[in-house]
Amino acid sequence: MADHDIIFKYFPAMDERQRGQIAALQALYGEWNARINVISRRDIDNLYTAHILHSLSIAAFLGPLEPGTTLLDMGTGGGLPGLPLAIAYPDCRFHLIDRIGKKIRVATEIAAAIGLDNVTFQHGDIGECRTRYNYVVSRAVMALDALVPLISKNVERGRRGANRYTDGLVCLKGGDLSAEIAATARPAMEYDLREFIPEECFDTKKLIYVPYA
Secondary structure, eight states: OOTTHHHHHHOTTOOHHHHHHHHHHHHHHHHHHHHSOOSOTTTGGGHIIIIIIHHHHHHHHHOOOOTTOEEEEETOTTTTTHHHHHHHOTTSEEEEEESOHHHHHHHHHHHHHTTOOSEEEEESOGGGOOOOBSEEEEESOSOHHHHHHHTGGGBOSSOOTTSSSOSEEEEEEESOOHHHHHTOSSOOEEEEGGGTSOOGGGTTEEEEEEEOO
16 A cells, blocks of 8 residues: 555545645655755655644544635645645635745645645745635644634634534644643634544644634
8 A cells, every 4th residue: 555545545535636646745745855854854754644644634624615715824834734735625725824935935836746726825924914714724833822812813703604614723733732722712622633533643633623703
């Protein structure tokens, strides 16, 4: 079994184009990571489980999204979770932002290489982004109680449409988050990641959803 086949185990409905885009990520991230370190050296050989599948756990949580749904990936680094999610949701629009220019360059180049045309990029701070999105997503960018007020201006309010969840923040974190959640001004729902992706390596991983009603 190829390394990327673990993605299709959980997302079997991906079409031929999506599967090709997923399969291309190993070589592309390997090449760029040799020049610009965007992924831990020890993790690059475990890219599909540790990073791509981890990113796609957000899709496993959100389920189908109606066409035109917008998502902001704050602190995307080299394009995670934004690029895998953009592959999974070709009819949605993604905006990826990061303060480190060389990391945004990696994400931009990888998106171009796989023909990902539903993504835009911004080199800058979240304070410079004033647009509102249906969902803000992130991977362990900062403490939840700091993140929630910071992105408040970037989340639509109360829209659900055909989507399973009201507009809000969906972030991936790890460890004991009780103190962060207690200090957060908005209600935050914590899930064990293995509820959505039952892989042993996600034992301590969490998904946090904060609705902005």
